[in-house]
Amino acid sequence: MGRIDAYLYIDGHVRVYNGQQTKLPRHHVARQKLCLRATTDYWVNAMDGQPFMVINKAVDPGMIKVIENDILPQLEKRLPTFVNAEELKSDPLLHRFTLVCDRESYSPPFFKRMKAQRVACLTYHKYPGENWPEEEFLPYAVTLSSGEQTQLNLAERGHCLSNGLWVREIRKLSQKGHQTSIIGTDYRSEMIPLAVAMFARWSQENFFKYCREHFGLDKLVDYCIEPVSESVKVVNPEYRRLDSQIRSSQGKLNRLLARFATLTLDAPIEPDKVEPFLQKKTICQEEIEAFQVQIKTLKEKRKQTPHYLKVKDLPEEEQFQQLSTKSKHFIDTIKMIAYRAETAMANLLRETLSRPDEVRSLLRAIYSSEADLIPDDEQGTLTVKLHHLANRSYDVAIQKSCDELNSTETKFPRTNLRMIFKRKRRFFPPRQATPLTLKA
Structure with missing residues (x-):
């Protein structure tokens, strides 16, 4: 298409x-x-x-x-x-x-x-x-x-x-x-x-x-609580309890049926061999019938129990509340914006790294590193000089990020200062001359 x-x-x-x-x-x-x-x-x-x-x-x-x-x-x-x-x-x-x-x-x-x-x-x-x-x-x-x-x-x-x-x-x-x-x-x-x-x-x-x-x-985010709407329907705790008991009993019944099917008489048909075998079969059959009656009774109770209840109809010991969502929604919005901004920067830097899976580690290192802020009111700029990281191979990626950010000509919030991002130059101390020793 x-x-x-x-x-x-x-x-x-x-x-x-x-x-x-x-x-x-x-x-x-x-x-x-x-x-x-x-x-x-x-x-x-x-x-x-x-x-x-x-x-x-x-x-x-x-x-x-x-x-x-x-x-x-x-x-x-x-x-x-x-x-x-x-x-x-x-x-x-x-x-x-x-x-x-x-x-x-x-x-x-x-x-x-x-x-x-x-x-x-x-x-x-x-x-x-x-x-x-x-x-x-x-x-x-x-x-x-x-x-x-x-x-x-x-x-x-x-x-x-x-x-x-x-x-x-x-x-x-x-x-x-x-x-x-x-x-x-x-x-x-x-x-x-x-x-x-x-x-x-x-x-x-x-x-x-x-x-x-x-x-x-x-x-x-905060510890404020608020009540849940009374019209919200939830699973009836009693129905959940009965359903859990039915599942447990059904599992035990299935295991008994499997054991009953495996009980066979391999020995010769003699009274001393047949009687213990029949006794085991009888005990197993009685347990199976007991579980069948128990499951039938539980299913009848579950059928008569409402599946869902409104929050207001829950027993007092089953009542619950919910956390306030006002601050949470605000913080979640900030997190979404921050993650999307980080993803945009990651897509920009991924091409410059030999190992693209390290791009978010590089960004976290940049965020936590120190920087020099140099405002210039006459030029209307705010220069941000990023310090070097431990890995020198990241310098190229940092420089590309700075060039991309500078092209946006973003102004610092609540000011008219245009932000300029730079990478500090590495300082290499001059090498000291090594005296030569002439051998005779």
């Missing part, structure tokens, strides 16, 4: 807090494999990890509901129009932009609703089925979002979902023979850009990791 597609990456990040200041709702933290008191933020990023927006949810209704109720209305207001109405009307398979998410967004009804709104979805296949024959995969040279060249073994088929929606299924074959399946409702783009866009989703995970380490993403 030759059109520029907008790939927007959506993922949830669970911010874990101490929980001593206020009683927060519990969320499952995947990176710690624990259920902790926290809040969930849904971030929208670009392919290179640059953040666009963030939606905070004290009570997490799930990614699909957040996309449809919160993220999508904001994107429709803020995103530029890549496709006009006439093109959409003439081509029923054309889309406006693409949402790239992980397996949490897998839902055939959700894909169909997004297709009706002319929004393409790209995610991992939750139920990929059997492997495809390796003869279907062909090597393709691809260019990643970072500019790196690599080769991927790809294959494509059409796939019909459970609701009758046809999607594109693309699989990547690894060197060890593992097949990664992705599905999408983008019917117009080539296969290679879709594969690159899906596997670039790790840029968002890298963004979370980097911002936790260097931008204080999980840092508590």
Whole structure:
């Protein structure tokens, strides 16, 4: 088609807090494999990890509901129009932009609703089925979002979902023979850009990791609390408890059934051998029947228990609050601006380094290094002389950054002083003459 597609990456990040200041709702933290008191933020990023927006949810209704109720209305207001109405009307398979998410967004009804709104979805296949024959995969040279060249073994088929929606299924074959399946409702783009866009989703995970380490993403901004809206619905704690008991009992029952199936009599049929065997079978059968009765009783109780309750209807010991979001939203905005500015500088300096993966380390070193500020009211300038770093190979990169910043002719805030960035010259002390000793 030759059109520029907008790939927007959506993922949830669970911010874990101490929980001593206020009683927060519990969320499952995947990176710690624990259920902790926290809040969930849904971030929208670009392919290179640059953040666009963030939606905070004290009570997490799930990614699909957040996309449809919160993220999508904001994107429709803020995103530029890549496709006009006439093109959409003439081509029923054309889309406006693409949402790239992980397996949490897998839902055939959700894909169909997004297709009706002319929004393409790209995610991992939750139920990929059997492997495809390796003869279907062909090597393709691809260019990643970072500019790196690599080769991927790809294959494509059409796939019909459970609701009758046809999607594109693309699989990547690894060197060890593992097949990664992705599905999408983008019917117009080539296969290679879709594969690159899906596997670039790790840029968002890298963004979370980097911002936790260097931008204080999980840092508590303030200790103010506010009540949760009484109309918000949450899972009934009693329903969750019954569901947990059913799952536990069902697991024990499955193990008993497996053990019962393995009980066989291999010895000769004699009274002294048969009686112990029948006794074991009888005991196992009684345990199975007891668990079946227990599971049936628990399911009846769960059926009579409401699945969801409003916050106001929760028992007093289950009540919780949420952290104030006013300061948090302001700080998150500053962090997004700072990260986008750092990414722009990283893209500028990456070409000058022999190891491009060190560019953000170089930028952090520049930010923390000392500098001389020399104001000149007559010339209307403010000269910023950057000190040298320990690594002399960084000097070329620093000089290029200074030249680029000087070309913007930026004025220092609240003054008329134009900022000039320079790199201090290295001082090399003169070498002392070494006396020559003449041998006879």
